[in-house]
Amino acid sequence: MTGLAETPTRPTTAKGVSVEFENVRHAFLHGNRPVRVLDDFNLRIEPSEFVSIVGPSGCGKTTALGMVGNLLKPRSGTVRIDGAEVRPGSNDAAFLFARDALLPWRRVRSNVELGMEVRGVPKAERRERAEEWLRRVRLHEFADSDVLHLSQGMRQRVAIARTLVQSPGVLLMDEPFAALDAQTRAIQQEEFLRLWEAERPTVIFVTHDLEEAILLSDRVILMASRPGRMVVDMKIELERPRHQEMRRSSDLFKSYFHDMSARLRAEVDLAEQRMMEENQND
Numbered sequence: 533m534t535g536l537a538e539t540p541t542r543p544t545t546a547k548g549v550s551v552e553f554e555n556v557r558h559a560f561l562h563g564n565r566p567v568r569v570l571d572d573f574n575l576r577i578e579p580s581e582f583v584s585i586v587g588p589s590g591c592g593k594t595t596a597l598g599m600v601g602n603l604l605k606p607r608s609g610t611v612r613i614d615g616a617e618v619r620p621g622s623n624d625a626a627f628l629f630a631r632d633a634l635l636p637w638r639r640v641r642s643n644v645e646l647g648m649e650v651r652g653v654p655k656a657e658r659r660e661r662a663e664e665w666l667r668r669v670r671l672h673e674f675a676d677s678d679v680l681h682l683s684q685g686m687r688q689r690v691a692i693a694r695t696l697v698q699s700p701g702v703l704l705m706d707e708p709f710a711a712l713d714a715q716t717r718a719i720q721q722e723e724f725l726r727l728w729e730a731e732r733p734t735v736i737f738v739t740h741d742l743e744e745a746i747l748l749s750d751r752v753i754l755m756a757s758r759p760g761r762m763v764v765d766m767k768i769e770l771e772r773p774r775h776q777e778m779r780r781s782s783d784l785f786k787s788y789f790h791d792m793s794a795r796l797r798a799e800v801d802l803a804e805q806r807m808m809e810e811n812q813n814d
């Protein structure tokens with residue numbers, strides 16, 4: 533069940549680059565007490581791989597993502613994108629969160645252009661690329677609409693277009709579909725995979741939903757907490773394109789879920805037990 537995955541086949545237009553955590557350690561201060569969050573965290577993600585990270589609340593998933601996105605620096609160890617250490621000003625990675633963070637005073641098209649605007653892409657090129665991505669997410673008819681008039685699912689598609697239009701080498705996704713109802717979430721998962729296939733940026737996807745992780749990913753990483761470290765690295769060999777029916781029809785899917793859910797439950801129980809012990813000792 534454990535073991536490093538091989539490099540997946542990349543389409544010729546693939547944009548993905550490698551990501552590497554080497555002996556990464558980090559701690560936060562809780563009062564006067566340093567709490568170790570990541571401890572000797574090692575992970576190599578190949579260009580264009582889709583890797584999900586699951587684990588108990590507080591195990592350090594978002595912290596690891598933040599290091600790739602240059603939001604925080606590890607206390608020790610190294611995080612590399614495409615072989616180069618992540619440094620202030622590195623902008624190979626783009627984020628997509630549960631909350632879409634669209635600017636309500638801007639129209640749909642202008643929200644999609646935002647990242648390109650910040651990076652100084654000329655206006656005509658911005659417009660052309662935004663139009664192309666609005667077509668891809670099936671929102672070109674809403675280009676001049678007010679974002680406040682869109683459904684939650686449509687808003688998230690605008691956010692996806694705004695992120696992918698920048699052709700990032702690495703896409704950092706922190707529970708991007710968590711705010712959606714179950715039906716919309718299922719549609720968005722499949723639709724996102726279709727969009728991802730076009731350029732295949734490397735994806736690091738944080739989720740609490742194990743089925744979602746298995747359905748989308750080439751690999752699922754399970755982390756333990758206190759301190760956060762990798763305990764399972766499971767390669768997912770379901771064929772692509774993936775679709776929702778696989779949850780019910782694929783024995784392989786069910787066996788991945790069976791193997792991983794028991795481990796995940798055990799880690800969640802352990803994390804809760806440790807937290808209670810720590811609270812008693814405080």
Ligand SMILES: Nc1ncnc2c1ncn2[C@@H]1O[C@H](COP(=O)(O)OP(=O)(O)OP(=O)(O)O)[C@@H](O)[C@H]1O
Nearest residue numbers: 560561562569587588589590591592593594595596
């Ligand atoms: N800026 C901060 N200052 C202090 N402690 C922090 C900070 N950011 C995170 N932590 C702590 O570090 C630990 C790991 O947080 P992190 O958000 O990375 O976990 P997570 O696995 O993403 O959790 P969740 O699944 O609940 O989102 C938690 O105990 C959290 O309280």
